Amino acid sequence: xxxxxxxxxxxxxxxxxxILTPVFTLLEVLMEILIPYITAALIDQGIxxxxxxxxxxxxGIMLIMAFAxxxxxxxxxxxxxxxxxxxxxxxxxxxxxxxQTFSFSNIDKYSTAGLITRMTTDVTNIQNAFMxxxxxxxxxxxxxxxxxxxxxMINPNVSVVFLIAIAVLGVVLFxxxxxxxxxxxxxxxxxxxxxxxxxxxxxxxxxVKAFVREDYEDNKFTKAATxxxxxxxxxxxxxxxxxxxxxxxxxxxxVAISWMGAHYIVAxxxxxxxxxxxxxxxxxxxxSLMMLSMIFVMITMSAASAQRISEVIEEQPDIVNPENPVMxxxxxxxxxxxxxxxxxxxxxxxxxxxxxxITEEAVSKERSEETLHDIxxxxxxxxxxxxxxxxxxxxxxxxSLISRLYDVTNGSVSVGGVDVRNYDLDxxxxxxxxxxxxxxxxxxxxxxxxxxxxxxxxLEDCKEACRxxxxxxxxxxxxxxxxxxxxxxxxxxxxGQKQRLCIARALMKKPKVLILxxxxxxxxxxxxxxxxxxxxxxxxxxxxxxxxxxxxSVADADRVIILDNGTINAFDTPDNLLKTNKIYAEIYESxxxxxxxxxxxxxxx
Ligand SMILES: Nc1ncnc2c1ncn2[C@@H]1O[C@H](COP(=O)(O)OP(=O)(O)OP(=O)(O)O)[C@@H](O)[C@H]1O
Ligand SMILES: [Mg+2]
Numbered sequence: 001x002x003x004x005x006x007x008x009x010x011x012x013x014x015x016x017x018x019i020l021t022p023v024f025t026l027l028e029v030l031m032e033i034l035i036p037y038i039t040a041a042l043i044d045q046g047i048x049x050x051x052x053x054x055x056x057x058x059x060g061i062m063l064i065m066a067f068a069x070x071x072x073x074x075x076x077x078x079x080x081x082x083x084x085x086x087x088x089x090x091x092x093x094x095x096x097x098x099x100q101t102f103s104f105s106n107i108d109k110y111s112t113a114g115l116i117t118r119m120t121t122d123v124t125n126i127q128n129a130f131m132x133x134x135x136x137x138x139x140x141x142x143x144x145x146x147x148x149x150x151x152x153m154i155n156p157n158v159s160v161v162f163l164i165a166i167a168v169l170g171v172v173l174f175x176x177x178x179x180x181x182x183x184x185x186x187x188x189x190x191x192x193x194x195x196x197x198x199x200x201x202x203x204x205x206x207x208v209k210a211f212v213r214e215d216y217e218d219n220k221f222t223k224a225a226t227x228x229x230x231x232x233x234x235x236x237x238x239x240x241x242x243x244x245x246x247x248x249x250x251x252x253x254x255v256a257i258s259w260m261g262a263h264y265i266v267a268x269x270x271x272x273x274x275x276x277x278x279x280x281x282x283x284x285x286x287x288s289l290m291m292l293s294m295i296f297v298m299i300t301m302s303a304a305s306a307q308r309i310s311e312v313i314e315e316q317p318d319i320v321n322p323e324n325p326v327m328x329x330x331x332x333x334x335x336x337x338x339x340x341x342x343x344x345x346x347x348x349x350x351x352x353x354x355x356x357x358i359t360e361e362a363v364s365k366e367r368s369e370e371t372l373h374d375i376x377x378x379x380x381x382x383x384x385x386x387x388x389x390x391x392x393x394x395x396x397x398x399x400s401l402i403s404r405l406y407d408v409t410n411g412s413v414s415v416g417g418v419d420v421r422n423y424d425l426d427x428x429x430x431x432x433x434x435x436x437x438x439x440x441x442x443x444x445x446x447x448x449x450x451x452x453x454x455x456x457x458x459l460e461d462c463k464e465a466c467r468x469x470x471x472x473x474x475x476x477x478x479x480x481x482x483x484x485x486x487x488x489x490x491x492x493x494x495x496g497q498k499q500r501l502c503i504a505r506a507l508m509k510k511p512k513v514l515i516l517x518x519x520x521x522x523x524x525x526x527x528x529x530x531x532x533x534x535x536x537x538x539x540x541x542x543x544x545x546x547x548x549x550x551x552x553s554v555a556d557a558d559r560v561i562i563l564d565n566g567t568i569n570a571f572d573t574p575d576n577l578l579k580t581n582k583i584y585a586e587i588y589e590s591x592x593x594x595x596x597x598x599x600x601x602x603x604x605x
Pocket of ligand 1 (some may be wrong): 395398
């Protein structure tokens with residue numbers, strides 16, 4: 001129930017349409033209800049009595065009412081479309097807006113594919129259910145009650161027949177629906193899985209092809225699709241049972257009422273017209289009952305979607321601005337004091353109705369689960385720091401704490417002498433520019449992508465950043481230069497070109513701290529060295545943290561951090577490390593052996 005409340009709050013400017021829909025539906029129903037009543041009068045007073053004037057009179061009224069009913073129907077349909085599409089748009093906007101405030105760990109919790117499914121399939125489910133509810137949830141009970149009253153007014157004795165019919169039909173319909181709802185709910189869960197697998201595979205299609213796994217993925221998908229097909233058929237089969245059952249009951253009613261009615265007409269206590277209108281009212285009542293049962297399916301089916309949407313709307317970003325944020329970063333010095341860090345553990349379970357429940361476990365205090373342990377270090381403003389360590393040793397995790405992509409579990413991280421948790425987030429992230437290990441370019445021109453780092457930048461600023469990142473040489477070779485279009489995901493530039501564009505983009509902010517997470521791994525060593533030389537001479541005041549796999553990338557750093565299994569193994573100048581540190585010396589040795597690198601000569605000059 002709470003979930004529906006959260007959703008309803010998103011109707012906002014579409015309240016008018018949401019209310020007008022049932023109002024026009026009401027008018028439409030009134031017309032439809034009165035028509036059989038007029039028909040009765042037309043038959044009894046006109047046809048039976050042979051009075052042509054009365055026939056024309058009532059015929060005219062019926063025509064007007066039919067048109068009025070058409071008009072009201074169109075109006076209610078229009079408003080329903082407006083209300084439900086608007087509602088869906090609001091839901092999407094609110095979700096999207098909230099997702100933008102998510103921290104990295106909020107995103108970890110849902111996964112990207114999960115968020116996309118929630119914003120598409122789930123919203124569509126809710127939109128359809130909402131449309132149906134505002135139109136039919138009013139129409140069906142209204143139709144049913146008024147028709148019932150009309151029937152009883154015409155002939156209470158005959159009405160008993162279909163009161164029994166309603167009871168029988170009600171039990172049968174809701175029995176079927178109860179079963180169908182369970183079937184549908186299971187089906188929808190499969191649907192989510194299918195969606196997630198489509199999103200993952202289509203976006204990773206290049207990897208799939210590179211590994212020649214098309215057949216495997218294809219089989220996996222076919223299996224999932226077939227499974228979904230079977231489940232849908234099972235669920236729909238139950239729902240379509242509604243119609244024949246309903247028709248059977250209707251036919252029984254018609255026979256019973258005709259039989260009784262014939263007796264009454266012969267006895268003179270009922271007119272032919274009354275019998276005809278009675279029969280149409282009976283149809284109305286039974287159809288409404290069927291509609292109601294369908295709405296019941298819709299609501300229960302959309303409950304899961306409602307829950308998934310309201311989760312996203314209500315998710316609180318766990319990294320937010322402090323109350324009185326510090327708005328300036330003094331310098332690029334960085335301090336870690338007794339820092340421990342662990343990623344939150346994400347648990348997916350299913351409640352008794354089969355709905356997905358995601359919970360995050362409190363960060364464990366166990367050392368074995370910590371990604372970083374007991375890190376203390378001081379980096380001076382303007383220093384160039386190399387960071388090396390085996391894969392999974394926590395390099396990326398460590399630097400993500402500096403721009404507060406994640407918060408520490410214990411201890412504190414400071415930039416410019418102020419705890420990062422006291423800064424205004426935008427200020428901090430503008431001054432601490434990170435080139436992430438998995439970086440992306442956006443579709444648009446190179447210029448668009450660079451301006452993404454700083455929207456007020458001029459062409460000259462962009463060119464300057466590209467010179468620093470050694471991106472100018474290849475951009476100048478493109479026929480369209482800075483107006484060259486980048487395709488989605490940056491697939492039309494090489495790996496090394498993409499990395500250099502990402503570095504240039506990070507430089508656009510003119511940050512006090514620049515962090516490169518394995519950002520030149522795809523560049524040849526000569527280019528790598530050229531970029532570092534440019535940094536040393538052109539932006540000497542900026543603190544530079546360079547994570548690298550190659551020793552040569554950190555050999556000219558002021559100091560080097562060696563991370564080992566989440567702890568600092570050593571933090572010293574490269575020369576000292578070479579003499580005293582076993583890990584450093586070993587990596588150095590092993591990489592020296594591969595010194596047949598074709599551009600080693602270029603590096604030497
Ligand atoms: N978002 C995340 N959620 C949970 N665990 C994570 C997450 N990111 C990293 N980890 C875990 O944290 C540990 C350290 O990962 P990290 O990415 O910091 O290593 P790294 O030193 O940067 O490695 P690489 O050299 O391969 O980039 C790994 O064991 C990894 O499984
Ligand atoms: Mg990493």
